[in-house]
């Protein structure tokens with residue numbers, strides 16, 4: 001859009017007066033943010049309204065992306081960037097005497113997700129709009145986001161994230177578009193006298209009103225404003241003869257009160273099931289209602305609408321759509337089923353057994369009786385159709401019902417036309433292992449879609465020094481066509497450019513050092529190598545391996561204090577699920593080790609450990625541009641894709657990585673010389689599983705170095721971890737190290753030694769960083785969503801140079 005600084009200043013002053021009727025300097029930072037946020041909402045309104053109107057007028061095929069998590073990050077700067085007025089507003093703010101960066105930081109960062117899953121959903125929202133795809137988000141408006149993490153005495157404590165406290169400037173409540181979602185009660189089918197059709201009769205249900213809150217998702221410089229719709233649970237309007245109590249109200253509000261603080265453990269809570277059906281049902285109801293208002297025939301539904309199931313949590317959209325088509329639209333089963341499978345597609349995000357959702361059949365029958373009947377019929381028909389072809393055993397292993405449970409991943413594959421994994425290796429493992437039986441039945445449904453990230457947020461906004469350097473060197477075309485980043489390779493042997501690249505990194509490291517000094521009172525030297533691991537705390541991600549590597553370095557410095565060591569700062573960001581005891585013990589270990597190391601004069605500036613609390617999108621934006629090394633060290637086969645690996649690469653960090661998830665594709669893009677690989681391969685891990693011949697204890701017995709490192713957990717080297725140190729030590733030796741930490745330790749240490757060596761040659765290091773930046777365009781979410789659009793959703797998108 002077009003905007004001058006003069007116009008902006010006038011608009012700002014006017015809105016400030018309307019909203020607060022006060023002088024500018026009476027406002028708090030947070031109020032100043034609200035003025036600016038509301039103004040930007042006004043600026044984007046045209047674009048948003050016109051896009052919606054255009055979709056209604058042209059009846060373009062719509063994609064609905066259902067996700068129980070979204071992690072959009074702060075929206076002020078990204079909206080300004082996408083509108084094309086970031087520089088104008090920054091300059092205008094300055095002229096008004098506002099501290100723009102402070103206003104940006106005053107926006108609450110919506111923590112409506114745990115990690116990668118939610119962040120992927122939000123990167124996709126940004127890319128859908130930027131690629132001009134008619135894409136809509138559908139999720140839950142949690143009253144409280146993921147807990148705020150603090151450390152007390154090194155232990156994680158969880159504080160409520162009251163993100164809506166000052167209101168949310170970006171959302172619009174659409175009360176008139178509310179839907180009713182039914183839970184519990186009884187249901188039976190009765191023949192309607194007049195029409196002769198079977199209609200379900202519901203008795204004693206608990207009805208919940210789903211109220212939508214819409215947020216605009218803007219495209220980059222293209223006048224598109226898509227919608228992310230989040231649902232909030234409320235009581236239905238009060239009937240004349242019935243009054244609700246506070247308790248009624250609280251019971252309903254509970255459904256959308258909190259985000260489950262767990263992204264990889266299956267949680268069997270009833271409330272979780274209610275959340276899943278709540279947003280699935282409300283979303284499908286509103287889609288069909290809207291479709292019916294604007295279009296004629298339901299038979300075309302499959303050509304007009306695509307519903308995407310982001311991980312299993314929204315799988316109930318399948319029986320819910322069937323319910324509406326059967327019970328309310330009175331279609332035959334076979335017609336309804338054809339439409340449903342045409343509409344639905346599914347992304348699997350994990351092969352961890354404990355994360356594959358299963359609901360007890362009796363629970364589903366009690367809580368969602370009609371939905372249960374429909375799933376039972378899907379199960380019955382699947383068995384009838386497939387048993388003659390594939391045999392009873394395979395069908396029993398792959399049907400929705402099994403062992404008294406409903407297996408949601410299987411239902412998702414059976415009730416959709418596409419199932420994708422999120423990296424090449426992950427998709428292979430789905431086909432070979434986790435979903436092998438369904439792959440045998442429906443091979444044509446399986447496909448890979450490697451994850452991506454939006455470079456607009458992760459480079460343009462997070463790393464302005466790098467963005468400006470790239471503009472100077474290769475022009476600004478990369479900002480809209482990320483494959484142009486590859487042209488920077490022409491400067492690989494240009495020492496002047498490499499020196500500038502090094503200078504950009506140093507600037508970013510200094511900025512992070514300032515932040516660390518201000519928040520943690522730890523002094524770190526930007527000249528040191530910054531080695532970063534930022535992700536949810538989980539045993540499979542192996543923060544422990546990283547910690548053991550630091551213990552080794554600490555011990556080496558202690559043993560030979562006069563040697564030369566590459567100065568290092570190890571930076572962590574990680575939340576542990578509140579009920580995940582082991583992960584919290586690792587947090588305590590990291591903090592205890594940090595305490596020891598950071599106060600030991602022998603370490604001086606050689607070794608520092610920084611564990612920044614409350615890892616979030618905003619914190620990631622601060623850390624990533626400052627990283628020299630990004631650790632992606634999951635046990636091979638466990639990390640489906642990873643996306644922080646892509647963010648770090650785009651910012652010129654080199655990966656220290658196992659051959660897992662998308663690390664493999666990153667290696668293929670940048671070449672094995674431009675990252676540091678170590679550890680077991682998937683085949684080696686699977687061979688250990690098959691032969692059951694892994695013994696961590698043997699490795700401990702054979703290697704003095706491993707022994708010295710592990711012993712530090714239990715011999716009071718690190719004060720304050722009596723319980724934690726022992727538990728972790730036991731997890732490795734007594735319980736035989738589920739994630740092969742001990743097995744990969746020496747290989748990890750060797751890779752770290754290579755890194756220290758390589759860092760000495762700064763010219764060559766910067767060449768490697770450049771190579772990583774150059775190929776980051778391959779992992780742009782714009783490309784990923786284009787592949788979904790073409791192969792899965794069959795929708796048109798704006799063709800851009802980079803998609804060719």
Ligand SMILES: *Cc1c(COP(=O)(O)O)cnc(C)c1O
Pocket residue numbers: 071114115116117119534535536615616617620641642643644645647
């Ligand atoms: C990108 C991102 C993640 C995912 O990180 P992985 O290392 O891929 O697990 C998690 N949380 C936040 C806040 C992110 O931005």
